[in-house]
Amino acid sequence: MSKKENIKKCAIALFQQYGYKSVTADMIVNEAKVSKGLLFFHYKNMEGLISEIMLDWLIPKWELMIALDLKNLPLKKCIEKIFELSKTGLDKQKSQYKLYFSIMLNEPNFISKLNLENNEVYKKMLACLHSIYESRNVENAESELILFNTTLMGAEMSYCIHTQEVGDYFYKTTKEMFLKRYELDTTN
Amino acid sequence: MSKKENIKKCAIALFQQYGYKSVTADMIVNEAKVSKGLLFFHYKNMEGLISEIMLDWLIPKWELMIALDLKNLPLKKCIEKIFELSKTGLDKQKSQYKLYFSIMLNEPNFISKLNLENNEVYKKMLACLHSIYESRNVENAESELILFNTTLMGAEMSYCIHTQEVGDYFYKTTKEMFLKRYELDTTN
Structure with a gap:
């Protein structure tokens, strides 16, 4: 799985667990083990x-x-x-x-x-x-x-x-x- | 307004602002300026x-x-x-x-x-x-x-x-x- 796909997969899991409003960029990069820079390289926001x-x-x-x-x-x-x-x-x-x-x-x-x-x-x-x-x-x-x-x-x-x-x-x-x-x- | 009513009012405002899954008991007692004990005295959970x-x-x-x-x-x-x-x-x-x-x-x-x-x-x-x-x-x-x-x-x-x-x-x-x-x- 590409790093981009992995970010998405982790985000979906977090959204489903905590409700999407509770999920921050920090939570996603922690879960996906990538830098915040990479998250915002792949997704504008x-x-x-x-x-x-x-x-x-x-x-x-x-x-x-x-x-x-x-x-x-x-x-x-x-x-x-x-x-x-x-x-x-x-x-x-x-x-x-x-x-x-x-x-x-x-x-x-x-x-x-x-x-x-x-x-x-x-x-x-x-x-x-x-x-x-x-x-x-x-x-x-x-x-x-x-x-x-x-x-x-x-x-x-x-x-x-x-x-x-x-x-x-x-x-x-x-x-x-x-x-x-x-x-x-x-x-x- | 009673303290109980005030807790409820603050909770509604927070739920509407942050989505109800993001709102914790701590956020509510901070906003309502009451103790956590009082929150859970009025509401079981x-x-x-x-x-x-x-x-x-x-x-x-x-x-x-x-x-x-x-x-x-x-x-x-x-x-x-x-x-x-x-x-x-x-x-x-x-x-x-x-x-x-x-x-x-x-x-x-x-x-x-x-x-x-x-x-x-x-x-x-x-x-x-x-x-x-x-x-x-x-x-x-x-x-x-x-x-x-x-x-x-x-x-x-x-x-x-x-x-x-x-x-x-x-x-x-x-x-x-x-x-x-x-x-x-x-x-x-």
Whole structure:
């Protein structure tokens, strides 16, 4: 593992253990056994480090969503597949999701710091999401997408803050009830 | 203000400034200018302090929901009123919401630590929520309530993590799109 990768790995472990607001540059360089100079050579500042950690996690998630290849599926099936993809991620990486939400809540305008407007994978994933509704001539396509995003985030949060059993149940119920919205869909 | 109230006030300010995981008992007693003995005389431990801070905030919210008196309103109107009540809270207490979500994400099984099964206001609020669906003979009443809770939490999260303008827009859109679910309701 390169020293840069090792810094990142140590930072993630510390963030997950202490909450990301408690972790200082000193703690990271102690854990990674590197100089502070090297930390700030690889990452402009703590924000840069956190952004890179989050993008390392988000980009593969977006790539998986693009790879679902939803073009020719009925609307209901598209939504179902995204819920399922997200659930697989939650089951495998619950603590990463918690870290992600914690950062979003505590770091003002964190999303804008990710410079997503220049991120090709993000733009492709977003186009993919938009096309689910737009290519099927859904009324209020943009608003439907917002509702879907909000509901999915609520389900993910609900999974993260409850015990495994309750979280699983709430996620599954939310998915099934939301899918009813598209039961009458005959556009595809 | 009593010393106990002052401890709580100082703790809230520190939690909001540094993130609740970074705040130690020492920081709180320094800020409140009291002894550690007094802190732990009033609160068994840090968890007890955090629970009380959260309940101080949650109980008035639940009381407002109970006071909405939704019994005789159409289902759609009930849901709309709860969305609006929550939005008023968000506008006035965004940082409290953020703190609440952060604690839920980072403190394992925090909900169980609140001992809600013995909390009369909580039980009344829950009965009130259940009755919205049950008294109107909605199919899958329990699942509808889960979907509503998840969607509302998603909308609150979305409001908290975005800029004011985007957060307002996402909240409003989610509310309006979700209400369409009950447009055909004629049970009341």
